[in-house]
Amino acid sequence: MSLVTGLLLALAWPARGIPLFAFIAFIPLLFVESELYKNKDANKSVSFFLYAWGAFFVWNLLTTYWIMFATLPGMITAVVLNSFFMAIPWWLMHVSRRLFPKNQGVFPVLFFWLSFEYLHTKWDLSWNWLDLGNVFASWPNWIQWYEYTGTAGGAIWVLLFNIILFQLIKELWLHRLLTKKVAWYSFFAVGTFVVPLAFSLHIYANFVEKSDPVEVVVVQPSFDPYQSPQTMEEAIERTKTMIALAAPLITDSTQFVVAPEAILPEGLWRGNEARNRHVLLLQDFMMRNPHINWVTGALVYQLYGTGTAEIPYTARPLEAYGYYFDTFNAAVMFDKDGRFSYYYKSMLVPGIERMPFFRVLRPLGQLVDAMGGTSGSLGTQDTRGVFTHSQTQNVVGPVICYESIYGDFMSGFVRNGATMIFVLTEDGWWRRTPGHRQHHEYARLRAIEFRRPVVRAAGTGISSFIDQKGEVQQRTQWWETTAIVGVVNQNSELTYFARFGNVAGRGSVFFSGLLLLAMLSARIMRKKTSLQA
Template identity: 35%
Template sequence: MDLKVGILFLYAIVGGLILGVSFPFTGGVFPLAFVAFVPLLIANYQIDKAVKGKFFIRLGVNYLYFVIFNAITVWWIYNASPSGAYMAIFANALLMCLPFFFAGFVRKHLSEGKALLSLLVLWMAFEFCHFYWELSWPWLNLGHILGDSPKLMQWYEYSGVSGGTFWILLVNIFIFIIYRNIVFKKETFKIQTPNFIFVIGAIIVPVLSSLFIYYRYEEKPNPVNITIVQPNIEAHTAKFYLPAQIQLNKLIMAAEADISEDTDLILAPETAIPYPVKEDGLAISPEVLMLKNFLDTSGQIPMLIGADTYQIYEKKNSVASRPYGTEWYENYNTALMLKSNMPLELYHKSKLVLGGEKLPFVGMLPFLDEYSVELGGTSGMLGIGEEPVVFEAKGVFYAPLICYESVYGDFASMFVRKGATIITVITNDGWWGDTPGYKQHRMFSQIRAIENRRSVARSANTGISCFIDQRGEIISEMGWDEYGTIQGEINQNEEITFFSKYGDFLGRIACYLSLAMLLYAFVEKIKKTGAWNKMQPKSR
């Protein structure tokens, strides 16, 4: 085949733009996602027919596609850290090329059909691994494209986000097959009838199923009255410079205006206690005493609030530990449950922001610690919480997700399995400014509500603070750059969804299938080289 490289890169540009504008709040035209991969699949198909230069052409085309997609969707990280934005765009784009690279390997040693199947499972396996490994950055997983359309993702209570990824990729692959058969293989439209029917069904059935679930789902009345505080303290110039007392006074004044004897919880944002407080003396720190005094004089209402805390250790506790004379200290991004006349309850953030709160492979390469950047919340290398903690107050059980943790569906479901009946999210999204970033972040809370059928209360320092029902719909919210509170009732739920119970089972299955497919291709490669026969025992 005469390979016109310029056309291949044009495919990459067009496809990357289409996928970028399909993502929520950078276009939000989600139907485009069902054709966004078709140009890239066409380009890779033509590359497979080339005789020379396949590797570098494939890498260049795929990398350009994903750089464009990443740049369109997460450019706003630049407002917090230019280096963080470069890492999120260029490094993540390179990682996204891996499924196509391995699918090319399968195509070379097996067949085109098996390569398309392998691409589906390889991509899903890649997204699953992106939740767990050192370079974890699952923000752009394809299943999130439906995040601003709750009516269309109700079946996430069974499949989680991976189900959306499967849906989007499957439709793309079959549309590509139709195009390939007609344009390259010169088959007639009539022969493609089964494929057309499949594509139509593959789009319509999930939509109708989701709408059916949406309109039939009813919450069981079990109300909790929550007051959410949005202190709106500017992240760059005030949040970590103003005295803590001034910031907490602002928070208390807002809460006082909206609480009542019916209030079950006051919810305040991440790092509302903005400066490091030693955990051994946390209960008698000026900040906590100030808040407890407010609670004691306001009907003894519990408060869930974010804090910057640290612990002292006699010896190094983890890669996040810092020297402190002859001892070591370790910072944490912490959620506190404050209750009158009761001990403090603490939870340390477990899913840390890559680059801002943790650095990959720093245990093996300690010098990387110098390159930590500020992307939100506390910054620098932080200690990690060992396991999810569920807070209890007035008989209600809360999952205290901190900021970036709301991106992790499998992780959030662990709180539900431990008894959480309400999900709370505390965050500080002010670092990114008035950009798509904070809107996308709120969207993840809607997805978590559907996956677990849990109502969500979300407190964000500069917005958007909101209440979300169990169908993922926003009940009420306080907009960006506003100061005040919102008060509302949301229902508890004790039932466990399929996803809450089993987690991301589709991602796990995809990992096993990917390994099997790659092993199969590797064995076939050995057979083709003749090395397989040499490995067989000789007959006598």
């Protein structure tokens, strides 16, 4: 029965799922837990952990199998580990019920789950693609209050309704009568579903963007990410293609041209920008259109000489010359006069862009290399840097690919002054699977959380303009070589979520910590009692 939970969650998931399934998805797992708790003397708590792990394994596999097109070992690792981590909050709830038999509620799973999602963003194995609140990404009119709660609010909504509905079904099953408890559970179930929905629809109907227009051109060249240019001429041709796509759409009002992640051929060395032939081509184009700034993804390299005071731990040696260099997955903005701004992607993909726990495991690097893994790490930066247009002073938050699924992380761009968000991504690694559609839909959540327009430039996925309500105003098709132009209204006001981040997650960590201490104390007292007996 627990596997039904995984199937229902998969059926609920964006971009083509129906999120209503999420409101009943956990009921089968709760019934399994209830049966195991009734027979707790015959079943160890690990039994429920295995049931929960199986449920979440099915969910992870059915919704993220597409990772295999980029890396099969990575997909297996992500599915197995992430489902394992998801089972832990449910197991802790089950253990707490065993330790406190007079308090048999399952509500602690709310705190444990929110703590898991929050803490899962804070370490090197972070993979929050399936945060429960993401389930509503394609239905933005249902969750306009994410500007206060972030996706944690969606997780609370789903889990709380599942728990109340489970209690209602169980009460009806046991007594088969309309008892007072049934009436109360029915009242709370209806209220839990209707009140958040009505509040969201009210916000949606009354929210009006303030007019502060910025015209942006997005380039989607659709170069195959698995096919790098083989000659200098081919590399130059790619840059010319991007210019040719953008040129017909440029008007006197255009402020930015946005190109996808890592799309600048051959990369870019810091300090050597003026000699880069692709930069020179783009600057020549901007000389004819002096009012635009070009924003692009690029692999950027930084050289460290022997006199560098502190060489980052991510730097690699150029042993023949005695130098070190760092590689960054970067967003770069520049204008016709050669003014450059850089932002380095800082939420890196585990196993692809960084070796997890690299500082500790660095000595194992050669072994990992030999096994086909990633033994190093790209460089990062500590702050969420923003780009300021050289003429209009409009401020952009340049978000790179994987970073866009982390709302709390992205709040740093907004607090640093970003009035709009540009997401630079390359989703062609996963081929034509749900991966690129899910990734696109998650950007709609960020628009709501921060009330910022999101401009999405995808190499081969879906490029789009998303307004502050999370509605897609314009989009491209998969693997379409094109460019689009749109006008977005920037916004400088800070939402509650932008100011304070994931309050529910942090609060849940605190309460979960208290509950774990109480559980540990109860466990110790129980052992003492059994020894005395």
